[in-house]
Structure formats: structure tokens, C-alpha cells
Amino acid sequence: MRLEIVEAGLLEYGEALALQKDMQAKRIAAEIPDTLILLEHPPVITLGRRAENADVLISPALASRLGISIIRTERGGEVTYHGPGQLVGYPICDIGITRGSIKGFVHLVEEALILTLEKEWGLRAGRRKEYIGVWVGEEKIAAIGFSVSRRVTMHGFALNVNTNLDHFKWIVPCGMRTGAVTSLQTILGREIPMEDVKTRVARGIKEVFGYE
Numbered sequence: 001m002r003l004e005i006v007e008a009g010l011l012e013y014g015e016a017l018a019l020q021k022d023m024q025a026k027r028i029a030a031e032i033p034d035t036l037i038l039l040e041h042p043p044v045i046t047l048g049r050r051a052e053n054a055d056v057l058i059s060p061a062l063a064s065r066l067g068i069s070i071i072r073t074e075r076g077g078e079v080t081y082h083g084p085g086q087l088v089g090y091p092i093c094d095i096g097i098t099r100g101s102i103k104g105f106v107h108l109v110e111e112a113l114i115l116t117l118e119k120e121w122g123l124r125a126g127r128r129k130e131y132i133g134v135w136v137g138e139e140k141i142a143a144i145g146f147s148v149s150r151r152v153t154m155h156g157f158a159l160n161v162n163t164n165l166d167h168f169k170w171i172v173p174c175g176m177r178t179g180a181v182t183s184l185q186t187i188l189g190r191e192i193p194m195e196d197v198k199t200r201v202a203r204g205i206k207e208v209f210g211y212e
Contacts, residue, residue, distance in 0.1 A: 001210065003205070003211035004033050004034070007039070012069075013046065016088075016090070020037065020092065023037070027094065028150045036091050038198050038201075040088060041082040041084075042069075042083065043069075045080075045170060046071050046073050046081075047072045047073065047079050050077060055078060055172035056171055058170040068170070077144070079172060080143045081168055083167055084164075085183075087158070087161050088156065091156050092154065106144060116201055120200045121188065124137075125141065134159075138180070139180045139182035140182065141183065143157065159201065161185065162183065162184070162191050165186065
């Protein structure tokens, strides 16, 4: 069982969405294997299916002046932020790998990130019962939200690496009225090479899911 890795660099959210939809259609048709797209986005705020407009704290006018897109999507979850320095991963995978369970798929993505953070950087990461995602202590380091069509996933996870955390002040992240977000750079006190993070996260996902 193989996982193809596609590195897409810095890509506008709309372009990434089109790429996901194209690859999802090809995966449904069994034209490609399970695939993980790794990329970064220019600053963008996205609203999932459970998002409320009130959780976007920046006005549309100011967002427009700053060049920040605000986009409603069909993924699960609430409001999140993507921007440079954040590793975004979009698994285009058949959930047969978790016996058709999207909850099981999300759990394994969380597990892969938790184990990678511990193994590669010595961080004690974990879950919180009331939220989906990954935390280090009381601070969230990774957001997760998926959609599924005909058993194939789209959307995915966002891991804060060298992210500008001030930008999270523009939103109520994932419905969290209290609590903070963090990043690898903040915790470790140095900038982390993104290519290195991509390699380690991809390896962790392959190990946890059982890909070759």
C-alpha cells in the first residue's frame, strides 16, 4: 500500500482546492493511489461547516486591505487560519484504510502528528476531548478538518511551524473562546526548516497508517 507525496509549494487556497477536487476525482476512479499534498498558503481565513461568521474577528474591509482571503468551505470544523510558515497537509485517501470510519481516519492523523512531534522534536503533544486537533500543553499546534466524498477524503491538517501567531487574533480558532495557539518555532525558540518538517511529518503519517 503506497502513499504518494505531492509537494505544491506556496499555493493560493482556491488553486489548492481545485487541485484537491481533481485528485479526489482521480482517487475515486482509482486512477491514482492515496496521496498526501503538502503545501503552504498565503494568508487566508477559512470557515468550515460548523463555523459562525461571528468567529471571524477582522472586518471584510480590513481583510481586503491586508490581502487576506475569507473563504467558506465544505470541510468539517469551524474557523481556522492558514498562512506562510504553516505546513498544510491534504490527504486524498480512501477511508477503507480505516474500515470506512472518518473518525478513525481523523484519529490516525492526530496520532501521526502527536507521535511525530514527540519522536522528532521531543514534544509531549496530545488531544483534548472537546476538540479535534493536537495540543502541546494547553496550546493548540495543529488543526484538523476533513470532508469525504465516495469514501475519499479532502481537506486535512494544518501544523504551525514558523507561523505568525499574531494572525490568529483575526479569528476565534476552531471555536476556542479560551486557550492559545502555538508553533514549533515558539516552543523550540528557533526557526524550523519547512522541508525538514515535511519529510518528518510525511514519514510519520506513512508509519502510523501502515503505508510503504
